[in-house]
Amino acid sequence: MEILLQPWPWYVSGPLITMVMLLLFYFGKTFGMSSNLRTLCSIGGAGKYADFFKFDWRSKRWNLVVVLGAILGGYISVNFLSDGATIALSPDTITDLKGLGFQNAGATILPSEIYDWDAVLTVKGLSILIIAGFLVGFGTRYAGGCTSGHAISGLSNLQKPSLVAVIGFFIGGLIMTHFILPLIFTAS
């Protein structure tokens, strides 16, 4: 039980993610989380505005159930499968984050400097979250997949487009982390 409560090492987590993907393949489905965003738009009536959202969303109901399960899994792991341990980040990361004004890096899953309501309920904080979400939603649909669809399942199926997409993920991620985050966050 104690092993279960501690953070799981990469060599346990990675293979388990493969298992999730193969299980979905066995069910005759795919492993892709971002396509649910399109489904949700479709349910919300976006088909009235663009053909992209005109499809039978009921055929994608299974994937929404996966999302529901993921939400449940998030609840269970935080409330029943966690020992509250600090995330064992690299000391360099902690130092770099201090330079950006992030205190207690790793004490919680997410930085309070971005996700706590005090931060969120400011023009800057709210903009950060909406813009970040917008880029994720727009980018994943443009690229036709996210980490699960391209990085994990696309690469597993040796798809060249997925490799290009993953290279893109890193181009964007590196630009944000190395050049834009230091402009947004500064130690006061």
Next chain:
Amino acid sequence: MKLLKYLFVGMVFGIILVKSEAVSWYRIYEMFKFQSFHMYGIIGSAVFLGVIGVALIKKGGLKSIEGKKITLIPKEKGFTRYLVGGSIFGLGWALAGACPGPMYILVGAGVFSMLIVIFGALLGTFVYGMIKDKLPH
């Protein structure tokens, strides 16, 4: 219930991503700073075993639970959409510290401000759908 198995898979997925700390903004930052092997180990080992798994499925002609041969749809050909779309996603991934899977999972974990990110993601998806035909693919 046919859909119940998907609830189970999703739940397992959620637990794995929380326990692996892949849902943490900090881990994503650390990854893009190349300061830890952790995330590379997770994605790398998942893909390594995935390549073997997919090859075995194809070689063995394995059947799905419904008795049909498992086939994986190849990605559409193209370059621009993957590089540009991927880069746009990468910018958002590093800023939010969460890709779509973790977004849902973190709501379950009690981070309700993540709902704002999800709202943004729905907006981004919607806008893509609106201007899709004008974009190079």
